[in-house]
Amino acid sequence: MKEQLFERLDNAYEDMVIIRRHLHMHPELSFQEVKTAQYIRDFYINLGVEVRENVGGNGVVARIKGGRPGKTIALRADFDALPIQDEKDVSYKSTVAGVAHACGHDGHTATLLQLAKAIHDIHEDLAGEYVFIHQHAEEYAPGGAKSMIEDGCLEGVDAIFGTHLWSLTPYGAIEYLTGPVMAAADRFVLTIQGSGGHGAAPHQTKDAIVIGSQLVMNLQQLVSRRVNPIESAVLSVGSFVAENAFNIIADSAKLGGTVRTFNPEIRDLMELEMKRIVEGTALSNDCTIEFDYIRGYPPVVNHAAETEFIKTIIEQLPDAEAVEAEPQMGGEDFAYYLEKVPGTFFFTGAKPVDPYPHHHPKFDFNERAMLLAAKALGAAAIDYQNN
Template sequence: MKALRHSLFEAIGDLETRAVTIRHELHSHPELSGKEEKTKYFLKGILEAEGIDVFGFEGHHGLVAQITVDPAKPYVALRADMDALPIEERNALPYASREKGVMHACGHDAHTAIVLGTALALNRMRDKLSGNVRFIFQPAEEVMEGGSSQMIEDGCLDNVSAIFGLHAYPYLPTGKIGYKKGVMLASADTFEIEIFGRSSHAARPHEGVDAILVTSMAVNSLNHIVSRQIDPLHPAVISLGTIEGGRAPNVICDHVRLRGTVRTVNHDVRRRIPEMMEISVKGICQSMHADYRFRYDFGTPEVRNDDAMVDFLVREASSLLGSENCIDLVDPVMGGEDFGRYLEKVPGAFFRLGTCNEIKGTCVAQHNSRFNVDDDALAVGMKVLGLLALGSM
């Protein structure tokens, strides 16, 4: 194993500059969820030029690449997400986004470059590998339906025994990783509520049913569900993101649409929340003589790491970084990640890759127009994923 590690690190050292260049190219040309066509062909060209098997799909822009040493053995999978966000970049970087209103503000460019770099490194030592590795380049992580379901339906987990993924994390310094056993990230669901009233002249509100007033009462009631109906030891978040309604200042509004998201880390709480929400809305509408329509869509599940896989991750990462640089994050985060769908199918672990460098200004939170990743973190991610792949064979 010592000789394998040396070969891996040597290959990564040779490829580090190339990985950074790839990341900068991806950052300059971001593509939104479901539109990652140029990204797909860019990656496909690099992988095929290195002699790595690559497979595309008809219904989406995902890619699967793999190194097959022994067809009788299963694969260990490494996953990256490729899509960007509808954010206008405000960084003055030579590789800043050239696409107006689109930006890699969550680090997916780094994730892709890291997994691609790991693939290139492992391919250089193919003759020394004892097992198979699959590299999943997933589209559409940033949308609630999540591209992981499409990838799974198309067989990306067939004959996979374990899966690993990472996420850039500006809350940890470069050179550290964060891990957590059990639930690491929340499930992410969406809902839509429509309130139907009856319009009238604003000077004669008693002749109508004010959908805006009914909505305000419903919003207040929804915000009490978490604080008064759910065990405080089981975190949950109900957030309204949009409210649309009304046509004129002198007309009582007859229709309002609300949309939002629900985050939970407990299966039972997640299952019960839609009923709680509808009971609240229904009761208020009945008391105010309004009608309603309620729609709830279950999105991505929580990211629930396999404990044994986390132990394996920590052991391998500690051998590289030192145990003091492997941080137990302790508490789950209410953000979502569709990596959870993979973990429902096969054991694996998702971890945080520290990318904060105060001098370089890479400690800005994700989904911010000034977010950036410390390029020095790419080699760290490649080494950790490479070790996980080698150790899983």
């Protein structure tokens, strides 16, 4: 059956590219993906496949039953874009100002749609049921996975598989890893209320910029001095806003950033120690600092059996190499699926001729990787019936 599936996928590659480029030209931001969701829904309706729309928001879920009883396997692809101006010089450049598919979600969607079509073509000869989860809003917490799960997208599912096209990994390499593979992704906002004044009379003020600078420097010590070196953690301040005229001392300032961890205990520690530093800085400067810590996605933790299984699948694919990955500090709400059912999340190498990292204005990927990703997901779904 896999040979039949692969033959259909090979024949569908050009259609896969057409879909990907159409979506690339018409991106939509997280929680705003109305037309993209309609496009996905219409694709399944035209196939004659059972499909649910508005799942947990803009999510779409299609189900294809095989001709024989068996396990229920879910495959997931995300479809939201980013608030980034597309700077590529290509024919399929984004037509929406300030919005671009700069992470490959257009490719994920095209991959899953054509895989669903191929499975539908041979479904009478397959066992089990296949659930195609098209998820909205992966890029922005609280994300779409949690609400889709609450709306029943995993109902009856025995296992789930997902992949991410990876622009900095060579084509042909497919990376897998048991255990934590992506980090918990939290964010924070610090609002400093000092006392502004004339730049010539700093002694009459409580300078929010100086206070904010102290916070930035003090927070950098958390990872190096409070976290066990054996553990992993990242704290990055990405925004510091205190705009004033050149001769005015800032009355207030706002800082924003992110914290990344794998270990739940380290996650708790980072939040606790940040609060301690904020309170101490406010006390020493006689000001007020509002501290908001927003927990984002939990870490992506791959299940051992399913990860070993996907490794064997990759090893059997033509033109593919199974490579053990290193954990990444990026976040992914695929984590929520893995908290509910067994599964694994892997990375399909998609390095183009001129590679740029994900979320870069010139991001692109090798489109041949979509075909490889489809074969890996399809083979996993079919072979897992006997796992």
